[in-house]
Amino acid sequence: MSYKIGLVGKPSVGKSTFFNAATMNDVPEGAYPFTTIDPSVGEAYVRVDCAAPEFEESCTPSVGFCEEGTRYVPTKLVDVAGLIPGAHEGKGLGNQFLTDLNEADVLVHVVDFSGRTDIEGEPTEGHDPREDVAFLENELDMWYLEILEKGIERYRSGYDGDEKHVEEDLAEQMSAFKTNKDEIKQVILSLGLELDPETWGDDDREALAREVRKRTKPMVVAANKMDTPEARTNYEDIASDPDYDHLTVVPVSAHAEKALKKADERGVVDYDAGDADFEITGDVSEEQETGLERIREFTAEFGGTGVQRAIEAALFDELNLIAVFPGSANGTASEKGVFRDCFLLPGGSTAEDFAYHLHSDIGDGFLHGIDCRSERQIGASSELDHRSVVEIVSTNQ
Secondary structure (H helix, E strand, C coil): CCCEEEEECCCCCCHHHHHHHHHCCCCCCCCCCCCCCCCEEEEEEEEEECCHHHHCCCCCCCCCEEECCEEEEEEEEEECCCCCCCHHHCCCCHHHHHHHHCCCCEEEEEEECCCCECCCCCECCCCCHHHHHHHHHHHHHHHHHHHHHHHHHHHHHCCCCCCCCHHHHHHHHCHHHCCCHHHHHHHHHHCCCCCCHHHCCHHHHHHHHHHHHHHHCCEEEEEECCCCHHHHHHHHHHHCCHHHCCCEEEECCHHHHHHHHHHHHCCCEECCCCCCCCEECCCCCHHHHHHHHHHHHHHHHHCCCCHHHHHHHHHHHHCCEEEEEECCCCCCCECCECCCCCEEEECCCEHHHHHHHHCHHHHHCEEEEEECCCCEEECCCCECCCCEEEEEEECCC
């Protein structure tokens, strides 16, 4: 499967610049509300150390690409319409925004940490980015709560004398969020609630909606415009505030990432996405050199522009994904090439899970796997590590 990252935030915070920098697409950008109306979908990448060199091979990727031993594995990035307070009530483009988010597996919330846009995306000075973090989480929580309330009503109205389980009706109502009855039951019990909605108060229902949202729509905050002094001050304050320990906050300059990639395309610099440094390789004016050196100071301080890091934090840290290479025990090439594929799987996936990921028939005929590094046989329940190289032996191959 291809995982989808939803790019969210209020208008005019640099979401479209982030999207363009990550995907090198060309969607409209502008310092005014609702530059993006229809969602834009592009291909971004996460970096994985390629396994091929360990087998003294050069890989031949079927998707993505590989540069100097770094495999760039594709993922989908969706830039949705800007969100304003009251979106769950239909304000702004709220209904469309929330609908567009249904398919996202994880969110990157782009926040203007410079404080130069107010809560609705209008120009201002001294705005506290904490308000943006809080309002977006609240909008999502209220959206989840509305659907949760429908599930509770479904439970109440569907009672016919047979034994009923509230988690079944709630999971059915919230199925668009890719949850299930077991997860819903676990959340209810983890909050110390009874499996009976009649015993829940308003605060209980809100807490339940919030916890389901956190589990099904995990979030990374991209602290954008960090190349301004105001943003750095705000970042230091929030990074040291324990109220935000539950969030991963990544310092970002989407403008710097886009500038470096465009300069790389023109042969002005040699830059790989996510690197903390670059080399000026072309002729530049004194003004251009000054601008590039300012970007270099930023990337040196923060270990890169943050765009690539935010995407990777979303998939590897929040979703806990691992990369797995299908291979042969001796690293020899198949007729289709060497190390053609690199798949992203949920953490904790087993050899049998990997077989089913490759194809249902291969999973049905699973015999065993081979750890291609050690050339040892592994069983169906053997958990795979990040960057495992596994050959699947199946009766259906």
